[in-house]
Amino acid sequence: MNSFTFAHVSDLHLPFEPALSLWQHFSKRQLSVWSWRRRKLLHRPEILDALASDLRSPDIEHVAVTGDLTNFSLPDEFRQAAQWLEALVPAARLSLVPGNHDALVPVVATQGIDHLAPWMRAEAGWPTVHRHQGVTLIGLNSALPTAPLLAQGALGSDQLARLEQLLKEEGKAGRTRVVLLHHPVADGAVSWRKALRDRAGLQAVLRRVGAELILHGHARDARLDSVAGPGAPIPCVCVPSSSAVPNPRDEGARWHRLCLYEEAGRKRLEVDVRRWTPQTQTFAGTARYVLCLP
Numbered sequence: 001m002n003s004f005t006f007a008h009v010s011d012l013h014l015p016f017e018p019a020l021s022l023w024q025h026f027s028k029r030q031l032s033v034w035s036w037r038r039r040k041l042l043h044r045p046e047i048l049d050a051l052a053s054d055l056r057s058p059d060i061e062h063v064a065v066t067g068d069l070t071n072f073s074l075p076d077e078f079r080q081a082a083q084w085l086e087a088l089v090p091a092a093r094l095s096l097v098p099g100n101h102d103a104l105v106p107v108v109a110t111q112g113i114d115h116l117a118p119w120m121r122a123e124a125g126w127p128t129v130h131r132h133q134g135v136t137l138i139g140l141n142s143a144l145p146t147a148p149l150l151a152q153g154a155l156g157s158d159q160l161a162r163l164e165q166l167l168k169e170e171g172k173a174g175r176t177r178v179v180l181l182h183h184p185v186a187d188g189a190v191s192w193r194k195a196l197r198d199r200a201g202l203q204a205v206l207r208r209v210g211a212e213l214i215l216h217g218h219a220r221d222a223r224l225d226s227v228a229g230p231g232a233p234i235p236c237v238c239v240p241s242s243s244a245v246p247n248p249r250d251e252g253a254r255w256h257r258l259c260l261y262e263e264a265g266r267k268r269l270e271v272d273v274r275r276w277t278p279q280t281q282t283f284a285g286t287a288r289y290v291l292c293l294p
Contacts, residue, residue: 003261004135006062007055010182010217011099011241012069013043014081043243047253047276051242052088054274054283060257062132063089066217066239067099067143067182069116073107078115091118095130095137099182099217100151100194103143127163135260136170138163138211140181142196151194151218153183160201167209176260176267176293177211183218186225186236190218203227206234212267212293213237213260221251222273232294237271245278252276255283260293267293 055063069081085094096119107113113120120139122128128139140163142153155163163179170177183196185203196202206214210229214236222240226233239256246252253276261268273287 002133003259004061004133004176005059005257005259006064006132007060008064008066008215008237008239008256008258009051009055009242010066010068010239012048012065012084012243013071013101013241014048014069014077014084014243015043015045042245042247042250043241044245046281047243047245048084050276050282051253051255052084054255055088060089061093062130062137063094064137064178064180064215065094065096065119066180066215067097068101068217068241069096069099070102070104073102073104073112075107075111078102078107078112082115082118085116085119094119095128095139095180096120097128097139097180097182098141098143100143100146100153103145106145125162126159127166129166131175134175136175136177138166138170138177138179140179142181142183149193152192152197153181153195153218154197155181155202156198157201160198160205163202164205164209167205167211171210176213178213178215178260179211180215182216184216184223184225184236184238185214185227186223189223189225189236189238194218210234210294213269215239217241220249222254229294234294235269235291237291246276253283257285269293 070077126141130137146152207228216238219238223238225236242253242255244250244253255274257272259270269291271289274283275286277284
């Protein structure tokens with residue numbers, strides 16, 4: 001691996017004005033509609049336009065999206081999300097995993113998640129694998145419908161078993177393994193109401209076979225956590241919503257420009273933090289740091 005530069009965005013919540021049918025009012029979607037009515041001005045189209053412009057920069061080789069493109073899991077929302085992704089970058093240059101809002105309630109695949117299939121490329125099931133140079137992006141699906149007021153996720157034993165084998169194979173090949181999922185892996189990153197139910201199982205897999213980096217969303221603020229690996233801690237980097245106006249509950253739209261490279265035989269990750277600036281109506285670099293990867 002010489003260097004690989006890619007973007008991490010999450011929780012886009014593309015603006016969409018819902019029109020629920022009578023039976024849809026008697027579902028979890030109604031709670032999301034009430035929440036959207038209170039917060040509808042937070043996820044702004046002009047921020048999304050500026051984000052798309054940034055992500056089309058020629059130095060961005062790939063884009064990783066860690067879920068929550070939609071708000072209500074409505075069929076028209078999935079079609080809108082597909083159109084937004086299609087206009088962003090070629091499908092081969094984007095890796096997508098779903099978030100809890102993309103699985104708010106059970107939806108027939110042909111009316112929902114199938115619209116996002118070109119960017120997930122999960123025809124063979126989860127985890128998904130996207131290889132670029134010496135880097136392997138491994139996508140996990142933690143999204144599932146839950147009871148009202150819950151936003152939990154789960155991977156399941158089958159997905160965890162396939163992940164362990166995949167991490168082992170990619171590690172033996174000497175590739176840099178980047179795991180993408182929506183929900184945090186580290187304990188305490190979010191409340192129990194929003195947590196990954198089987199994160200202990202995922203942590204056990206990572207402790208046995210390792211990974212070099214974990215990227216996720218779902219938390220309202222940016223986070224840098226770690227989980228145990230076989231020899232050294234594995235960094236867990238969270239980006240908050242990449243489309244939200246700064247407000248008392250959200251720190252504001254942000255995305256990370258990530259550059260993986262090797263220096264003196266050690267793998268490094270340079271994180272360039274780009275935040276929405278209301279005064280200029282653009283994203284600007286506000287911080288930069290380097291992580292040593294296991």
